[in-house]
Amino acid sequence: MKSQSAEESRIAQLCVEHGLKMTGQRRVIARVLSDADDHPDVEELYRRASALDSRISVATVYRTVRLLEEKGILERRDFGGGRARYEATEGGRHHYHLIDVDNGKVIEFEDPEHEELMRRVAERLGFDFVSMRLELFGKKRPQPVKETKAPARARKKKEAGS
Amino acid sequence: MKSQSAEESRIAQLCVEHGLKMTGQRRVIARVLSDADDHPDVEELYRRASALDSRISVATVYRTVRLLEEKGILERRDFGGGRARYEATEGGRHHYHLIDVDNGKVIEFEDPEHEELMRRVAERLGFDFVSMRLELFGKKRPQPVKETKAPARARKKKEAGS
DNA sequence: CTAACTGCAAATATTTTGCTTGCCG
DNA sequence: CGGCAAGCAAAATATTTGCAGTTAG
Numbered sequence: 001m002k003s004q005s006a007e008e009s010r011i012a013q014l015c016v017e018h019g020l021k022m023t024g025q026r027r028v029i030a031r032v033l034s035d036a037d038d039h040p041d042v043e044e045l046y047r048r049a050s051a052l053d054s055r056i057s058v059a060t061v062y063r064t065v066r067l068l069e070e071k072g073i074l075e076r077r078d079f080g081g082g083r084a085r086y087e088a089t090e091g092g093r094h095h096y097h098l099i100d101v102d103n104g105k106v107i108e109f110e111d112p113e114h115e116e117l118m119r120r121v122a123e124r125l126g127f128d129f130v131s132m133r134l135e136l137f138g139k140k141r142p143q144p145v146k147e148t149k150a151p152a153r154a155r156k157k158k159e160a161g162s
Numbered sequence: 163m164k165s166q167s168a169e170e171s172r173i174a175q176l177c178v179e180h181g182l183k184m185t186g187q188r189r190v191i192a193r194v195l196s197d198a199d200d201h202p203d204v205e206e207l208y209r210r211a212s213a214l215d216s217r218i219s220v221a222t223v224y225r226t227v228r229l230l231e232e233k234g235i236l237e238r239r240d241f242g243g244g245r246a247r248y249e250a251t252e253g254g255r256h257h258y259h260l261i262d263v264d265n266g267k268v269i270e271f272e273d274p275e276h277e278e279l280m281r282r283v284a285e286r287l288g289f290d291f292v293s294m295r296l297e298l299f300g301k302k303r304p305q306p307v308k309e310t311k312a313p314a315r316a317r318k319k320k321e322a323g324s
Numbered sequence: 325c326t327a328a329c330t331g332c333a334a335a336t337a338t339t340t341t342g343c344t345t346g347c348c349g
Numbered sequence: 350c351g352g353c354a355a356g357c358a359a360a361a362t363a364t365t366t367g368c369a370g371t372t373a374g
Contacts, residue, residue: 021329059333222355
């Protein structure tokens with residue numbers, strides 16, 4: 001969560017800068033996206049947006065995320081599970097995702113030197129770096145008995161942590 | 163393309179090692195996968211497999227790739243475009259993908275130090291490295307007039323190069 | 325005023341599944 | 350043999366789209 005004030009959300013501002021028409025529903029979706037600090041899929045976005053304003057249809061959410069992705073305001077992610085997930089494009093620093101293969105939980109991490117490395121790779125291949133996507137899959141290493149915490153070994157099928 | 167001989171394909175061997183039953187259609191799909199040096203989606207796999215043996219249904223291809231992915235023999239990729247793509251898991255060296263945002267073409271590249279870097283990241287976060295996925299998006303940098311070759315600026319919508 | 329946007333429902337696209345039959349080990 | 354696997358078609362998901370009515374700029 002970020003601003004939450006009555007003023008225009010960060011994403012709404014970007015929409016304006018890109019010359020998009022700011023309708024009521026688009027403003028709501030923009031706020032939901034601006035406030036999200038996870039990686040919601042369309043259904044989840046629809047749920048959150050509906051809570052703020054019930055006059056919104058899923059089709060609009062789909063249309064909006066597609067539009068914002070084309071404009072480079074949003075980035076689509078695929079963490080497995082069939083549905084596309086979205087998160088706001090970050091200006092400078094990129095962050096990456098480590099997915100726990102046992103429960104699908106997503107952990108974010110940064111690695112400053114990484115983007116620079118990728119820029120060089122792209123350049124070496126004759127390309128200008130546009131964007132990147134990095135997903136690391138790992139298995140939680142059994143901690144060397146740190147404290148008294150329940151193991152909690154689950155194995156849900158669908159919908160894992162965002 | 164790799165072996166092409168009448169003997170068991172590399173992937174078929176892996177199936178056996180994993181205790182999977184080798185049926186006729188599974189053997190054909192395994193051969194197609196072994197021979198592929200690109201990233202076919204299910205429909206393309208189905209097409210290639212059907213060419214070798216018409217008694218194969220798409221459902222079987224779907225079931226097979228899912229099974230092989232679970233066994234770690236195949237890895238699923240998402241290069242955008244809605245369909246999942248597959249490629250055989252590599253033993254040691256990983257390779258990555260640079261996608262040309264202008265035409266969807268995929269260029270493979272390697273970066274030996276990269277996997278080591280990611281292993282360390284996973285470790286730092288308390289995980290054992292299982293696998294990773296890295297997609298780099300770039301725009302072809304206008305070459306400094308190399309030779310006489312047509313520009314060929316296309317902009318296809320669907321189905322781009324594998 | 326009009327091009328862009330929305331809702332709704334129908335259309336697509338992709339992947340999964342139920343059920344019966346077949347074949348590997 | 351016995352159970353895993355395959356075919357086929359229907360079902361389940363996910364996403365897109367046609368059309369008519371709204372609305373931001």
